[in-house]
Amino acid sequence: MHPNTTKNGAMSVNSKLTRRRFIKGVIFSGAAATTGTGIYLAANAQSGQSSAERLITLNVNGRERRVDVLPTETLANTLRYKLNMTGTKIGCNRGECGACTVLINGVPNYACSVLTQNVKGKEVVSIEGIKDSDGTLHAVQQAFIAENSPQCGFCTPGQVMSAVALLNSNPRPTKLEAAAAMSGNLCRCGAYEHYLNGVMRASGQLA
């Protein structure tokens, strides 16, 4: 189980030290060096590289939000980890699945592939921002409930956002138009028909 038990002697660890002991020794010295600041930082937005962060103002769901962001920080991470809006899901973090879809100036975007610094001055709408102010669910959300559209639900916020964007630009899409518009949103459970039925219902095309 340990490098020092093998025959050919190619290893470079001290043969008296198992990997367990070797690593443990380093862990505790390392941990000691960060004690004190670690918990505070972890509890406050986990910004270990605070010197690189810049305080910017975002418009999210109609509210001004002041937030420290890294130059390399994606909007998905800012929403989830800085603004505590965990409705935006990270399915792939590389622009393949659409689970993180948000609207930027009304256009659906993958939040995992947008740098937060680049949405300054733009209107960001996430899944948390489409309900009416009185709490009434958006027509798409109501329709998705009625059609039992989600299965596991992990892609659902992204599907909702794409459907909302579609209906904003095309209030009565055909099923095929809807499929094309939402084809950037993967559903691994394969609930596509249920989402499309939801779009049809939300657009008043289902009895």
Add this chain to the structure above:
Amino acid sequence: MSTHIGKDFIPPDVAGKVTGEIKYAEDYKREGMVFARLLTSPMPSGRVVNIDTSEALRMDGVIGVFTADDLPPVAPPGNPALASEYVTYVGQPILAVAAISEEIAESAIDKIRIDFERRDFVVDPIESLSPGGSNAYPEGNVLVRTSEEGPEGAPIVGAEIRDIKWPQSAIDAIKSGSEPVGGEFTTEWAFGDLDAGFAEATHIIEEPFVTIGYAHHSLEARTGMAYWENGKCYFHGSSQSQSANNAGLARMLGIDLADLVFINEATGGGFGSKIGPYPFMAITGNFARVLNRPVQLRITREQEFYIGSARSGMQGWIKVGVKDNGKVTAVDLVIVNDGGATGGGSGNSSAQHVTVAYQPENMRYRGISVYTNTTPRGAQRGPGQNEMASVLAPMTDKIARAIDMDRVAFRKVNVLDSDGFEGGSQGPVTSAFVREALDQGARTFGWDEKLALPKGNGSKVRGIGVGIGYHGAGGRGYDGLLRIAPDGRLFIHSGVGNLGTYSYAGTCRAAAEALQIPWERCEIVHGRSDKHLPHSSGQGGSNTIFTHTRTNWVAAQDAITKLKEIAANDLGGSANDYVIGDERVYQSSDSSIGLTYAQAAQRAMELGGKYSGQEFPDDINPLTQLAVQGLAGSGLIGVAKDNIPGQGQPPGVVVGFCEIEMDKDTGKFEILDYTAIADCGTVVHPKNFDNAMRGGAVWGVGMTALERHVYDPQNGLPANTGLYQNKPPTYLDVNLNTKMGAVNIPDPQNPTGGRGIGEPTQGASAAALASAISDALDGHLFNSTPTTTDMIVNHLAGNTYSTKSLKTNTF
């Protein structure tokens, strides 16, 4: 007249899913939480010689490193959470680093230096079986079970790794599509008289086949977040199951069952890859204990490809004999599974599919699962059964055509019925109505009408196909637990996981039905083990509907008995004099004499003992015992183990009918029609039945047309780790007007009549599509799953691309 079963309702978690408010494991935070990331193997096979973490640990914000040495050792062939000495696939976790941010943890990973020694690797099982072929493990290349196989998803126990090589003649034979005479197998069974069966046959086909494994790629990568308080571990996990995790996870953490709180309100897909506590969970929980801090371990999409499990691939050979009347007389089947790094082949399940489809009088199965230096393999939606369904369907069509028999009629002659059997042990089934499903499907689809239509002309050609999907669909012996509260409301405690099938909710309807209580007066209690959840099956193997309508039913029966006893005690007469209705228990001769559920629950609390959970049956699981103890004194408690008598495997069967239009210039096709009919007993929750049927249809398209592992055989590197390259079906790949139905004949061994249906939905779709592709090409057999566009266009161009020797993983 049922009040709940067979009726639609809205599961309580749907709203949270459309608002984003429902929480998955990675949506939780905790004061002082740190983030862990994995360092994974860059090579398919090697030995870890040295790990130097010193530079990483000097970084600001890095909290610690966790390696295999921090975990109990796992002897081969177990799949360790972290590699110890040997790495056996690209992407195998070697260590985890915790830091105060994910970014820092990632940066720290870059600073860790590992010295490896390279070893020979292998990505193709036939190559490993060849004389002089490489072995994926130092100990050998084949997992040999030394005790009976457990249920799907269960940890491998009683097994060892051996080095098995075949003679070159056997290798040459299987590569050229013949019986690999002289090859050694690790699983063999037979029934009947094979030689006599083939002698009886008037037509015999012999075909080779290959199916390629592929990643589950659940959309939620398997995140965990854990913290410890007062000796208890609070674990936010991503699992298909709830209670089925507790015992195994507690063992991984070295704690008592009572000291684990497993929290899993929702899970972003599993498909077989998250049935039980997977090894990776050990890292999160133990790292949190070592650091004495909450740890969130979120993995990347690429890592989910690596450790998120995959379907096994197979290379095989089949020989089928048939009489002129269409009855299959004999089957001889050989399967070499690509077991990846965990040896998880499912050939026996593939053979089981053949028994269900053909009900042969004589059959032999020989199988071997070979390790390759590719990702771990495990259960994936109908493991074995569904990929076999996909390659078997066009072969079945070929046999039917050989005896000039309609393809649907041929299946009706041979398929499982209530008196039939499944598997090599020829075990009975609870009931089966597949012929009825085939008739219903053929009518709905318009099989005869479509057969009569012209095939097409020019570059567009039509094909129609039919297929069968099968999986066992139910278990027995788990526990049900519920509570009638002093306000008369019913709280149904479910230990069933929430993986997106809504079966956790649908099965609770059985309790409401039995107690004749409106759904608005019921609440499902689920999602975290400190809510006092009973022992439940793992949510795998399509079992939940059968298994847990039964547990909730028996718990309700226990509650009804107690209601009647309390009423008799208070109001006179014997318990048998009482009936229930309108949320009351009352005398059958005078309905004015009775108690409301609320009054009875209050009386249960006053009477104590078994009525309010201070006493409980001695045959319930320890987890259920803990749950009852937690509820004791809070109302009328119904608790029971499912001891409903009966025997046999509840089958889940779906038949699919598919029509495609293929473009002969490009090899692409469009699915014009897909019709699926289920034989799953009574449909418990119609709307959710639709979800299962449509989702499975999508999965079938992925299997037969799109998804596969691709490894570079020269370097052992995976070529398609991402979703985009793995090609799970999108909106644009599938039929968007699925027609579906169910035979809807109740199963006699379930009080609600229901059986499961999750997995066969895919098998039927995969098989029907494969059958339609073959039909569009005048019966050409690719004998390969998936059959990709390039294979089709090469076939049409007369190239031999698709007929070269069988390979999994590579192309």
